[in-house]
Amino acid sequence: xxxxxxxxxxxxxxxxxxxxxxxxxxxxxxxxxxxxxxxxxxxxxxxxxxxxxxxxxxxxxxxxxxxxxxxxxxxxxxxxxxxxxxxxxxxxxxxxxxxxxxxxxxxxxxxxxxxxxxxxxxxxxxxxxxxxxxxxxxxxxxxxxxxxxxxxxxxxxxxxxxxxxxxxxxxxxxxxxxxxxxxxxxxxxxxxxxxxxxxxxxxxxxxxxxxxxxxxxxxxxxxxxxxxxxxxxxxxxxxxxxxxxxxxxxxxxxxxxxxxxxxxxxxxxxxxxxxxxxxxxxxxxxxxxxxxxxxxxxxxxxxxxxxxxxxxxxxxxxxxxxxxxxxxxxxxxxxxxxxxxxxxxxxxxxxxxxxxxxxxxxxxxxxxxxxxxxxxxxxxxxxxxxxxxxxxxxxxxxxxxxxxxxxxxxxxxxxxxxxxxxxxxxxxxxxxxxxxxxxxxxxxxxxxxxxxxxxxxxxxxxxxxxxxxxxxxxxxxxxxxxxxxxxxxxxxxxxxxxxxxxxxxxx
Amino acid sequence: xxxxxxxxxxxxxxxxxxxxxxxxxxxxxxxxxxxxxxxxxxxxxxxxxxxxxxxxxxxxxxxxxxxxxxxxxxxxxxxxxxxxxxxxxxxxxxxxxxxxxxxxxxxxxxxxxxxxxxxxxxxxxxxxxxxxxxxxxxxxxxxxxxxxxxxxxxxxxxxxxxxxxxxxxxxxxxxxxxxxxxxxxxxxxxxxxxxxxxxxxxxxxxxxx
Numbered sequence: 001x002x003x004x005x006x007x008x009x010x011x012x013x014x015x016x017x018x019x020x021x022x023x024x025x026x027x028x029x030x031x032x033x034x035x036x037x038x039x040x041x042x043x044x045x046x047x048x049x050x051x052x053x054x055x056x057x058x059x060x061x062x063x064x065x066x067x068x069x070x071x072x073x074x075x076x077x078x079x080x081x082x083x084x085x086x087x088x089x090x091x092x093x094x095x096x097x098x099x100x101x102x103x104x105x106x107x108x109x110x111x112x113x114x115x116x117x118x119x120x121x122x123x124x125x126x127x128x129x130x131x132x133x134x135x136x137x138x139x140x141x142x143x144x145x146x147x148x149x150x151x152x153x154x155x156x157x158x159x160x161x162x163x164x165x166x167x168x169x170x171x172x173x174x175x176x177x178x179x180x181x182x183x184x185x186x187x188x189x190x191x192x193x194x195x196x197x198x199x200x201x202x203x204x205x206x207x208x209x210x211x212x213x214x215x216x217x218x219x220x221x222x223x224x225x226x227x228x229x230x231x232x233x234x235x236x237x238x239x240x241x242x243x244x245x246x247x248x249x250x251x252x253x254x255x256x257x258x259x260x261x262x263x264x265x266x267x268x269x270x271x272x273x274x275x276x277x278x279x280x281x282x283x284x285x286x287x288x289x290x291x292x293x294x295x296x297x298x299x300x301x302x303x304x305x306x307x308x309x310x311x312x313x314x315x316x317x318x319x320x321x322x323x324x325x326x327x328x329x330x331x332x333x334x335x336x337x338x339x340x341x342x343x344x345x346x347x348x349x350x351x352x353x354x355x356x357x358x359x360x361x362x363x364x365x366x367x368x369x370x371x372x373x374x375x376x377x378x379x380x381x382x383x384x385x386x387x388x389x390x391x392x393x394x395x396x397x398x399x400x401x402x403x404x405x406x407x408x409x410x411x412x413x414x415x416x417x418x419x420x421x422x423x424x425x426x427x428x429x430x431x432x433x434x435x436x437x438x439x440x441x442x443x444x445x446x447x448x449x450x451x452x453x454x455x456x457x458x459x460x461x462x463x464x465x466x467x468x469x470x471x472x473x474x475x476x477x478x479x480x481x482x483x484x485x486x487x488x489x490x491x492x493x494x495x496x497x498x499x500x501x502x503x504x505x506x507x
Numbered sequence: 508x509x510x511x512x513x514x515x516x517x518x519x520x521x522x523x524x525x526x527x528x529x530x531x532x533x534x535x536x537x538x539x540x541x542x543x544x545x546x547x548x549x550x551x552x553x554x555x556x557x558x559x560x561x562x563x564x565x566x567x568x569x570x571x572x573x574x575x576x577x578x579x580x581x582x583x584x585x586x587x588x589x590x591x592x593x594x595x596x597x598x599x600x601x602x603x604x605x606x607x608x609x610x611x612x613x614x615x616x617x618x619x620x621x622x623x624x625x626x627x628x629x630x631x632x633x634x635x636x637x638x639x640x641x642x643x644x645x646x647x648x649x650x651x652x653x654x655x656x657x658x659x660x661x662x663x664x665x666x667x668x669x670x671x672x673x674x675x676x677x678x679x680x681x682x683x684x685x686x687x688x689x690x691x692x693x694x695x696x697x698x699x700x701x702x703x704x705x706x707x708x709x710x711x712x713x714x715x716x
Contacts (some may be wrong), residue, residue: 334583339569367598368537375578375589383579387549387572399549401577420659420689423518425548459659486653488661504548506661506687507517 003173005118005128006301007103008157009128009135010147011095014112015050017144019081019092024143034240035073038083039066043476049083068168098241102135107240113161115154116241132168154240155232156180159187161205176233181207188228194221206232244269249287249342258297258334265294265335272340277315280342286311289344290318294329295337302329307381308373309404311346321377370405394466394473395421419462420480421492422504429501431492439498443481443491448502453483461493478503515631516649517547518687520603520664525571527601527627533666538571539593541578542605545631549575583608586614594620594628606630615642637668645670652684659689 011017015038032117035055039046046066055078062068065377089110096108105117112253118131125131132148149160149172156179160169163183169180180187183206185198197219203209209217209229217226230236251272259265269292280287288311292304304325312318376384385401392398398417442458460479467473476492483489489504493499525537540546552572580586590604594617602621607616621628630643637648646668650688654662667681 364536364598367596371537371593371596371598372576374592378588379578379580379585385577385579387552387575387577389549389553389572395548395550404576416550421548421550423521423551424514424548456653456655457659480659481660482653484653486651486662505514506516 003119004152005122006099006152006154006157007116007118007131007135007148007150008109008154008161009099009114009116009139010116010158010161011112011139011144012147013050013145014092015083015088018088021051021143022335026307029041030276034077034079036067036079036081037069038081039273040083051220056258059470073435079303088112093243097245100245101138102131103219105240105242109158111159115158117240118150120312130306131171132466136168152176153232153234154238155188155228156234156403158189159183159232161490163187177210180207180232181210185209188225188232190223190225190228194225194333197221249276249279249345250339252337252339253294254337255335258336260331261336262327265331265338266323268338269322269326269340270315272338273315273318273322276340276342277313280313280345284348285345286313286348287342287345288312289342291324291339291343292322292326293339294331294335295339296332296334298333299330304329306377308369309376310369311344311348312369313348314366317373320370321373376403389416392467393417394464395425422488423507424507425504426502428449429492429503433501434491434493439493440477443479446481446491446502448489453485455481456484457482513633513635515545515605516651516662516663517545518551518661519649519665519685520545520629520631521547521571523627523689524575524601524603526576528571528574536574536598536600538575538601538603539578539589540575540603541580541589541593543579543581544605544607546577574606583613587613590628590630591616591620594626595624597607597626599612599626601627601629603629603631606632607636609636609641611640611642614640618642618644635690649685654684657686660686661689662686679701 016036016376019036019038035058036052037055037060037106038050040452041047048062048064048066048069050062051060051069055069059072066080070080092108092110092112092114096106099106099116103116103121107115109115118128122128122131125134127363128150132150135148136146147161147164147167149157149164149169149171151157151160151169152173153176153501156171156176159180160171160183163186164179169179177439178284180457184204185206186195188206190198198204203212206229214226227236231238253268253272255268257263263324273290286308288308290306290308292306294302294304296302305388306318306321306325308317308321318394372384382403384403386404387399387401390398390400430448433447434443436443440461443455446453446455458479458481461477462479463475463477465475474497475495479491479493481489489502490504490506492501492503494501528538534544548571549572552575553570578589580589586604586606587609590602593599593602609632614630617630618627620626632639648666648668650664650666652662652664663685665683665685
């Protein structure tokens, strides 16, 4: 293990610092105000998970009940917020991406640390001391309290960052044993039970642990103790799983000078599209949104957008949708560069080709997708729709029109009722005047939109009441009536107001 | 009712669309409804219990509701463009469009598109446009009829106004009565008076009132 240099960063007040950063970004006054406590639920009582430095000076410790912590401050002048470990973990991943400026191999070490591999990086920063001072300075500029350690192994660096005497520690190669000997055994990343067991035997520091005979340790304290010890000393290999930031699917080309030749620009866009879709195909993902930016020499860049209903990585399909927009784009004096970016990535389902299947299904599906995408891109969003049954029996709400999406959902059964429903439902019900003997009785005459029809036949009433949890929705009685021209109408009477409307017809 | 607030015979159109799905040429295809005026209430597209049984017997095709796509094309030019694109795409088994305000040139484009890909294109037009020229293969008039004694079932009288290659004759040989059963929603048709003309539902265009 010669030459490996590992670094560990411990963010001693990670949850608090992240919370305060978020508050500052939201515009609240910084914590120059009240001390901050983060609490969470632990067996029916609220317990402090993390506290800021001022609270710790006043005597609050993690694990203390909140009521007790509150009593330490007079007049209750503290701020209590819920502890959000998931958000903190996501923020730690973001910080790990940021830390790529310090090292190419970074791995987040939850809940509040980072592990970096510094092998060969010292020349860039001019030495390890310079690296640690740079790291601490940049972290403090972000508002984070941190401790840094560099050592030949990750285990040693981790231990020194958290339990070492100094905020900055640099261990030369071969000095692990001497560096970690005075540290407590918890610095070996052990289970709490193992630490407690060692404590009962009287082993407090790692130096005492190293004095014990090696062969006796696994049987008494478990295998992991020996493994962690060897990792810290460098006798066993430890690797970290680095974070790989995803590379956006973008391709661009800059021309040597502004050009207004459409064939050149189309060729460039097609070429970039082939590059991007080639990458998408290699990763088995498709895109639902493609942005094309034309950088013009005298005007602002022009953005063309193409959206797809289903994720696609077929360049021909995308070109059919892009080409009309490109033809209509305003080129200005000339176009100097083109950029194609594929966003909204989603997995593409593969279908296995079979011998006897003529492939007609996939060809029809592709043609259908192309047709729907062309229509949607030409007309705009919300104009090409499919109907889906929703979980409501009220006729006006039973079916929902929405854009065709990649996932086919199962239709609930509440909307498809066995009773007959009109074949056409009016978007806005027409008010009607009705002559009937009794309110519940058969309808004799209907006047709607200025025309009076005598009713030949009438069927009903069918009472449709709303769901019990909707208090103000109306209950209606519906009648199926046939006018003298033979057309059947669906009349409804609102029970509360007594007004009649035509809701639909059997056209 | 004038041309602005007319209603196409949606029930008949739904039944014709369903017919195209089960014939061999249309299996696997989509049905497009172009123009908000001819959109049916989706309940009419969904199968009810009895109809589902016959669908399974035919070949287990997914029902009409899942195959239908509604296109909100507002102007006449948009509707014609969308209908032609759909007819030529080869993935659509039936196109049902609102044909108000179509001219001869548009109808010729659609007829050519329908013939090229064997797609059924049905155009619904108001009765006031009956005198307009059209290049459609066949033109039909659909009127609701108030025949007593049918109970709750609704009936339409379908008249063949014009069909390419067929002599125009007056008389009852060109009229059919189409009835929709209230209980099941199934549309059945039979010839009202004996006639020897059997019209197959291929490449048709409908003018309706």
